[in-house]
Amino acid sequence: MPPDPERPVSGRSTARRQRAARPSSGTYTVRDIAAMAGVSSVTVSRYFNEPQRVSEAARARIARVVEQTSYVPNQAARFLATNQGGVVGAVMQNVTSATFADMVRGMSDMAERNGLQLLLANSNFSRDSEGRALRTFAGWHPRALVLTRSDHSPETDALLSRLRVPIVEAWEFHAGRPFHQVGFCQLTVGRMLARHFIGQGAARIRFVLNGAVEDGRATRRSEGYAQAMVEAGLAPDVWRAGAADDVGAAREAIAAIAALAPAERPRAAIFANDSMAITAILSAPALGIGVPAGLAIAGFGDTPLSAVTTPALTTVRPDAYAIGSRALAIVVAALQGGTPGGGPQAVEVPCALVERESSRLC
Amino acid sequence: MPPDPERPVSGRSTARRQRAARPSSGTYTVRDIAAMAGVSSVTVSRYFNEPQRVSEAARARIARVVEQTSYVPNQAARFLATNQGGVVGAVMQNVTSATFADMVRGMSDMAERNGLQLLLANSNFSRDSEGRALRTFAGWHPRALVLTRSDHSPETDALLSRLRVPIVEAWEFHAGRPFHQVGFCQLTVGRMLARHFIGQGAARIRFVLNGAVEDGRATRRSEGYAQAMVEAGLAPDVWRAGAADDVGAAREAIAAIAALAPAERPRAAIFANDSMAITAILSAPALGIGVPAGLAIAGFGDTPLSAVTTPALTTVRPDAYAIGSRALAIVVAALQGGTPGGGPQAVEVPCALVERESSRLC
DNA sequence: TTGTATGCGTTATCAT
DNA sequence: ATGATAACGCATACAA
DSSP, X not given: OOOOTTSOSOSSOOTTOXXXXXXXXXXXXXXXXXXXXXXXXXXXXXXXXXXXXXOHHHHHHHHHHHHHHTOOOOHHHHHHHHSOOOEEEEEESOTTSHHHHHHHHHHHHHHHHTTOEEEEEEOTTOHHHXXXXXXXXXXXXXXXXXXXXXXXXXXXXXXXXXXXXXXXXXXXXXXXXXSEEEEEOHHHHHHHHHHHHHHTTOOOEEEEEOSOTTOXXXXXXXXXXXXXXXXXXXXXXXXXXXXXXXHHHHHHHHHHHHHSOGGGSOSEEEESSHHHHHHHHHHTGGGTOOTTTTOEEEOSSOOGGGGTSSSOOBEEEOOHXXXXXXXXXXXXXXXXXXXXXXXXOEEEOOOEEEOOXXXXXX | OOOOTTSOSOSSOOTTOOSOOOOOOSXXXXXXXXXXXXXXXXXXXXXXXXXXXXXXXXXXXXXXXXHHHTOOOOHHHHHHHHSOOXXXXXXXXXXXSHXXXXXXXXXXXXXXXXXXXXXXXXXXXXXXXXXXXXXXXXXXXXXXXXXXXXXXXXXXXXXXXXXXXXXXXXXXXXXXXXXXXXXXXXXXXXXXXXXXXXXXXXXXXXXXXXXXXXXXXXXXXXXXXXXXXXXXTOOOOEEEOSOSSHHHHHHHHHHHHHHSOGGGSOSEEEESSHHHHHHHXXXXXXXXXXXXXTOEEEOSSOOGGGGTSSSOXXXXXXXXXXXXXXXXXXXXXXXXXXXXXXXXXXXXXXXXXXXXXXXXXO
């Protein structure tokens, strides 16, 4: 039974107390455990942190008391005394998506294995929110931070530089950043998709972007595609729709292809994302284009829907769990050894090509 | 720029120091800020906690220094001093599912609004894991705990009773538990589905369970269904498959219905969950049963797939965001006012009936 | 309104 | 192997 909160068991010698007692936590403290086990509080502390330095006998007695009381050392006090808190803060852009949830699981699995406590915040894709979350985290003096974007607000950048802890930007891989990077590379994704079609013998392969010019990610995938085409001696064909929304853009793209003479049509189309690709699959038949016989199609992202269309969609899936887990692995390494080489680490986590029917050329 | 960690700026008057200095955090402390602003540390403390008690002039000077230094009070020290930490621990069964992710968002939104920090752990549906997470949380002296199951291990129950903090069991609603309850009620779900068909004029309505007898949740939904049937003067028809897996059980159920003379067949079937219902939709046509013309179908859970089958599946969706947000609302209320009535609160969060084509009778 | 002294629960340091 | 003591950064009671 916990000590009576009204009359705290803990507290130093009550002699010479001139002030009113402060509210005690109502739970056991090292001193309580020490008293019950007939040792001093230091010995109890050692029992948890350097057990080998405590005698067998004392260890047994303390173990019994700890068992009886469900005593757990107060982490706040521990942190204050050691300056070695076990907290890692992570700011996710969207906790709700299944993909990011996988990443969270990757992080928390690795965190748990290394005795770290993960502090999570959701930024809802907003930079302001990210900044607020970081300010909150700062109060906990995290030993490291994991962020899922790399374009921060100026205030956030200032705070980050002040914190002096390892910082990992995880999800997309960017070169030349001052922080550790873990994630997939958009260029590689584009190349992977292009080669998938090139390897099947296609020559006319189109990359379809929507009209949202500011989406640099999709544009970088198209650049990877273009590189692979050039390497294979083929002509890149990046086609940008006028419509900024995925559905409108995809319909536009299919209509444009249908308008070409059959001999002029691309044999395959890589869409900037799954929702465009799925729209294309659904709307192509009505315009007389069979998928994949008339036009092979691939997307990006592996949304749940992509597995159930007819034909099912070939797409690329970032390995969210691996990204989360590697991000925390970097944190652990940084905390243990410091950065050996000096600069920030860069880990590219490969995406999986999910091959389904929509991209089958033969 | 933060103080040089080699020669800590903070630290009390260095006079009469007999011991070596302890490693300081390398960041600013109240005393640093106080010195820079030309006030005492108490004033800085008050600036954060009771600003109205600090003079305009001092407030302005402190504000400027705080701005320059990006100073954030150390939460661990604050907690130690006040015994009023702002941490709430939540143990989720499965962070990866989109539904639970919604619940996390509900909790973290409400937590942020009330200055609470959410500590998350994933139990992967394991009671052991739940216990470990709770032991970790205990070290942080959370002000409240949110759990997503109510059948804990004995050790966990012992720990929970020791912690003496508000505990909320969120997700499913159970009566008679010693802790606060937030969630949906399985009985209500069963009733809602039965009434959906009764209201359309159906008389022969079957509830289909799989062979996994230990799944009490589905069984309770069937009990709600039975209640509604009896209330409407109809005969309950709970049918249990032999197969324990969803796909096998659903196929069995459809075959059993197909084997009946058309006049004997149920007009509608409520399946214990979406994956059974979807399997039924996919396999019924092959046995000559049209959906919904020959057999109307409904499920439970609103998995992503349920929106894309043909016909799309009518189902029931727990409001995960609301459950998360209400759970934290209870926490906030408990922290502010204590429990007014005395006993634990019970909040039933209604589910949404997602009406799609599969259940249309006319 | 502002400052001084003290304690929160733990660990680091020094002494035995 | 064990213990006494100070210190971590902050907030509170009390004094001015």
